[in-house]
Amino acid sequence: MKLQIETTNIKDVRKDEKTYINNGTLFVNVDNLKQLVLSDDRISSVDIEIFKPGDQVRIVNIMDTVQPRACVEKEESDFPGFVGPIKRAGNGVRKSLNNVYVITTNPETQRHYSAFTDMGGTASKFTKFAKSFNVCIAPHQAENVGETDFEFAVKRAGFVVAVALAEAAKDIEPDAIKVYDWSFEETFKIDPSLPRVAYYYQLYSPQHDNKGISDPCFYGTQINYLLPTIVHPNEILDGGIVGHTTYRALGTDAIQNHGVIEELYSRHGKDLCFCGVVCGVANLDPIQRNRKAMMASSLLKDFLCADGAVLTKIHGGMPHVDLALVAEECEKLGIKTTLTVQPLVSTGTLSATALFSSDILDAIVIVGATQEKLTINFKPQIIFGGTADSKIFNPDPFPQRAGDSIIVSEEFLIAGIHDHTGGAFISAKEY
Amino acid sequence: MVQITPVPTVARMVGVGRILRGKSVTSPCGDPTLPVEAENMLIHKYVKRALELLASPADSEIIYTIEGRE
Amino acid sequence: MTTPAVLSYLLRSINYRFAREAKQLNYRVVHYLNQFFGQVGGEDKADIPFVIKEGPIGPGVLLSQLLGDGIEVVGTIICGDNYFSNNPEESSLEALGHIEKFSPDLFIAGPAFEAGRYGVSCGAVCKRVSERLNIPAITGMYHENPGVDIYRSDAFIVETGNSAGKMKDDLAKIARLSKSLLYKEWADKFLTGDGVGSPEEYGYFSRGIVKNEYVSKTVATRMVDMLLHKLKGEEFNTELTLPKFESIELPAPINPKNSTIAVVSDGGLCRKGNDAGFSGRGNKVWTYYHIDEFFKDLGSRSNDDYQVVHTGYFSVNVIDNINRLVPIDVMREYESEGYIGNLLPIFISTSGNATVAKECQRMGQEMAEMLRINNVDGVILTST
Numbered sequence: 016m017k018l019q020i021e022t023t024n025i026k027d028v029r030k031d032e033k034t035y036i037n038n039g040t041l042f043v044n045v046d047n048l049k050q051l052v053l054s055d056d057r058i059s060s061v062d063i064e065i066f067k068p069g070d071q072v073r074i075v076n077i078m079d080t081v082q083p084r085a086c087v088e089k090e091e092s093d094f095p096g097f098v099g100p101i102k103r104a105g106n107g108v109r110k111s112l113n114n115v116y117v118i119t120t121n122p123e124t125q126r127h128y129s130a131f132t133d134m135g136g137t138a139s140k141f142t143k144f145a146k147s148f149n150v151c152i153a154p155h156q157a158e159n160v161g162e163t164d165f166e167f168a169v170k171r172a173g174f175v176v177a178v179a180l181a182e183a184a185k186d187i188e189p190d191a192i193k194v195y196d197w198s199f200e201e202t203f204k205i206d207p208s209l210p211r212v213a214y215y216y217q218l219y220s221p222q223h224d225n226k227g228i229s230d231p232c233f234y235g236t237q238i239n240y241l242l243p244t245i246v247h248p249n250e251i252l253d254g255g256i257v258g259h260t261t262y263r264a265l266g267t268d269a270i271q272n273h274g275v276i277e278e279l280y281s282r283h284g285k286d287l288c289f290c291g292v293v294c295g296v297a298n299l300d301p302i303q304r305n306r307k308a309m310m311a312s313s314l315l316k317d318f319l320c321a322d323g324a325v326l327t328k329i330h331g332g333m334p335h336v337d338l339a340l341v342a343e344e345c346e347k348l349g350i351k352t353t354l355t356v357q358p359l360v361s362t363g364t365l366s367a368t369a370l371f372s373s374d375i376l377d378a379i380v381i382v383g384a385t386q387e388k389l390t391i392n393f394k395p396q397i398i399f400g401g402t403a404d405s406k407i408f409n410p411d412p413f414p415q416r417a418g419d420s421i422i423v424s425e426e427f428l429i430a431g432i433h434d435h436t437g438g439a440f441i442s443a444k445e446y
Numbered sequence: 447m448v449q450i451t452p453v454p455t456v457a458r459m460v461g462v463g464r465i466l467r468g469k470s471v472t473s474p475c476g477d478p479t480l481p482v483e484a485e486n487m488l489i490h491k492y493v494k495r496a497l498e499l500l501a502s503p504a505d506s507e508i509i510y511t512i513e514g515r516e
Numbered sequence: 517m518t519t520p521a522v523l524s525y526l527l528r529s530i531n532y533r534f535a536r537e538a539k540q541l542n543y544r545v546v547h548y549l550n551q552f553f554g555q556v557g558g559e560d561k562a563d564i565p566f567v568i569k570e571g572p573i574g575p576g577v578l579l580s581q582l583l584g585d586g587i588e589v590v591g592t593i594i595c596g597d598n599y600f601s602n603n604p605e606e607s608s609l610e611a612l613g614h615i616e617k618f619s620p621d622l623f624i625a626g627p628a629f630e631a632g633r634y635g636v637s638c639g640a641v642c643k644r645v646s647e648r649l650n651i652p653a654i655t656g657m658y659h660e661n662p663g664v665d666i667y668r669s670d671a672f673i674v675e676t677g678n679s680a681g682k683m684k685d686d687l688a689k690i691a692r693l694s695k696s697l698l699y700k701e702w703a704d705k706f707l708t709g710d711g712v713g714s715p716e717e718y719g720y721f722s723r724g725i726v727k728n729e730y731v732s733k734t735v736a737t738r739m740v741d742m743l744l745h746k747l748k749g750e751e752f753n754t755e756l757t758l759p760k761f762e763s764i765e766l767p768a769p770i771n772p773k774n775s776t777i778a779v780v781s782d783g784g785l786c787r788k789g790n791d792a793g794f795s796g797r798g799n800k801v802w803t804y805y806h807i808d809e810f811f812k813d814l815g816s817r818s819n820d821d822y823q824v825v826h827t828g829y830f831s832v833n834v835i836d837n838i839n840r841l842v843p844i845d846v847m848r849e850y851e852s853e854g855y856i857g858n859l860l861p862i863f864i865s866t867s868g869n870a871t872v873a874k875e876c877q878r879m880g881q882e883m884a885e886m887l888r889i890n891n892v893d894g895v896i897l898t899s900t
Contacts, residue, residue, distance in 0.1 A: 127796075141707055212740070212743060222472065222830065226832055227472070274736035275740075277736070279736075299452065299470040300469065301453070322747060325739045333471060340455070351743060351746045351747050352743070353739050353746065355739065359870035361726045361727070363726070363872050366756065366759040367759060367872070367873045368756075370459075371455065371459065371758070372761070374758075377754055378742045380742060381756055384728055387707065387726075390708075410797035412825075437736035438735070439735060440730055440734055441728055441729070441730060442738075444714065445724075446714065446727045447767075447896075448897070451899040452900065457899075463764070463766035463767070468899070471900050472831075472832070472833045473841075474899065475839065476833075477840075478836065485837075493846045494850075494855075497772045497777075497855060497856065501769050503769055504766035504767065
């Protein structure tokens with residue numbers, strides 16, 4: 016499969032009567048975007064605003080953050096399962112916009128917590144969304160629509176807008192073209208002295224499911240019962256896999272620029288041979304967990320013929336244990352591994368934060384202590400996606416509101432800081 | 447003490463002496479997918495097994511299940 | 517502090533800060549010494565109360581030189597080791613009172629090397645200063661000094677030799693750390709914005725915190741680099757060393773039929789409204805309930821009676837049937853049928869989700885004590 020992403024860099028975004036790009040400025044017909052969103056009758060109305068760097072805005076109840084991308088060829092499917100029909104992602108030409116993001120908020124969320132981001136104040140120094148143009152949407156629920164159904168509609172709306180924006184680049188000469196050309200067959204034609212390195216991608220953990228219903232993040236479908244499976248890396252980059260319904264240090268935009276996949280692609284044929292991707296979910300049931308570890312390691316060994324594997328986890332405590340089990344099974348089969356961990360506390364030693372202890376797992380990289388607390392001083396002029404009374408999550412039983420001028424937040428709930436795909440320049444150390 | 451846990455490797459790592467593997471993170475002693483009677487029997491099994499383990503010698507390397515051991 | 521003193525201190529600070537910014541005055545450092553290094557006397561003078569001097573004294577002179585231009589030791593507080601240790605609480609407050617009058621930007625105590633009383637007093641004053649004046653507080657101790665373990669989280673304790681034999685090197689370390697803190701050389705390193713240099717680089721005992729910091733390579737690059745070294749059999753540095761656990765002495769078997777059995781859970785179960793005050797993550801409290809009140813009979817029990825405060829798993833299954841987390845009805849049945857001698861009428865509950873190990877240990881010890889007092893022989897602990 017060959018994926019060709021043609022990127023246009025955007026320097027400014029303005030409202031206009033048509034949606035088009037001229038000289039690096041994206042002009043947006045907001046009414047048109049609204050019509051597109053409202054074509055889903057689960058949504059009764061929608062607010063859409065465009066914010067630029069420097070705007071003193073706090074965006075709350077964030078469900079997802081998406082980089083505008085659109086297919087060029089009619090046969091290809093945009094965000095399959097959400098916007099387009101379920102068709103294999105990862106092949107063909109895509110138009111992409113840099114420096115613009117769609118931020119999908121759910122102002123009617125019933126979940127215990129949502130992410131937020133600030134374009135001014137303390138947090139703006141750390142989040143990428145303070146430096147980008149953000150097209151923010153806040154859909155409202157139609158009557159007689161259930162909570163889960165509405166959440167799907169909101170998620171979908173974000174992708175619809177992302178596609179519409181990227182389509183503005185259809186006839187523009189791109190500023191950059193990147194080609195992702197990979198086939199399993201071809202991996203055997205690469206210099207055989209290069210080590211074969213695979214990627215195990217822990218996609219999801221059902222432990223956080225809202226009301227016990229899993230988030231649809233794999234071709235628009237739920238995967239809590241997914242057996243480990245092989246996917247093409249381009250499917251990950253091209254919307255086959257998207258962010259969850261709650262942002263936890265992971266938005267769709269991070270997956271569209273997946274840290275590990277980009278790294279393996281960039282070194283393919285140079286100091287390693289990227290031999291494929293196995294993805295799986297963390298299991299709540301220990302029998303299924305053991306089975307998954309066995310199956311995933313077999314896929315990596317017998318079917319991808321991996322010498323080594325890089326493994327990343329999703330947010331959560333149990334996912335550490337789950338990932339370590341997969342890594343241990345790989346090591347037993349002779350596949351050398353390195354895996355990520357996410358210290359869950361900010362005091363004590365790093366060793367004390369480990370949830371597994373096995374001598375063979377001696378190569379660990381720290382994604383960051385994503386639950387580190389950040390004290391944020393910011394009195395926003397605008398709050399989008401909610402109101403000044405909207406809850407800002409605090410694990411301690413003290414309420415915080417979006418309008419408070421000082422809030423304390425765990426970093427993973429501030430969109431644009433951490434990244435579970437391995438793309439952030441962050442680590443955690445003992446001090 | 448016997449610990450019923452759906453993440454038994456953590457208990458083993460810490461050195462718990464009597465580890466009984468639980469059913470699932472969201473339901474350690476039961477199973478919401480079973481009909482009421484069957485689930486009730488399952489919960490009985492967990493408690494019975496836990497009491498058996500309290501009456502047996504400790505071994506922090508073994509992860510026990512309701513049927514036997516891993 | 518009395519209100520007029522607070523006001524006066526604030527006014528002085530404000531004036532001083534404006535003045536410094538306008539004229540680029542020196543950073544002000546206050547130094548604490550015991551009677552010996554303060555050149556008052558030896559053990560015979562260990563009872564002397566506080567003596568306040570302007571400028572540097574004793575090792576403070578060399579320290580001053582090492583701190584260099586732009587940083588001035590403006591005052592020295594001297595106190596007898598015995599005087600201080602007779603009442604450390606009051607003495608450290610008294611010290612604070614003297615120190616703040618100098619409006620310091622930084623505080624240095626000692627170094628104390630291996631001297632226990634001196635180390636503890638240095639640590640205690642550093643703690644007061646960093647808490648109340650919000651300025652960096654640095655001291656120096658030998659690794660066996662009891663002050664290290666007590667105060668390593670409250671101050672920057674530079675590791676020194678066990679005697680004043682290498683005083684110059686030790687003071688140089690203190691000076692280097694001082695400069696890096698005053699000049700905020702690492703300010704942008706941490707995500708929380710209060711960056712400092714690492715314990716390895718500056719030679720101080722780690723303060724027991726874990727900080728996120730910006731580094732030059734992405735997680736993905738670091739993973740692939742590490743893996744390639746590992747595949748080639750080359751050396752590499754893991755970012756996290758896995759823990760080793762002490763083995764616990766395990767209790768002998770009991771006969772449940774003539775035992776008192778208790779049930780405990782860390783699944784975060786409490787009354788609706790979170791009467792326990794649990795935190796959903798990093799929780800440090802535990803509670804107990806009388807099972808007759810908390811677990812009413814099935815007929816009068818309602819989902820609305822309960823709440824699970826735990827961000828690590830969804831609670832729907834547990835709320836629908838409490839027995840999935842706390843098999844209380846089965847345990848009551850077994851008690852009445854004689855399989856359990858006696859079911860403790862107390863249920864102990866906490867929320868175990870990303871809580872620091874030390875706090876877990878403390879809570880476990882407290883729970884164990886309660887169980888011991890109630891003559892419990894065996895426990896069923898359920899976890900999620």
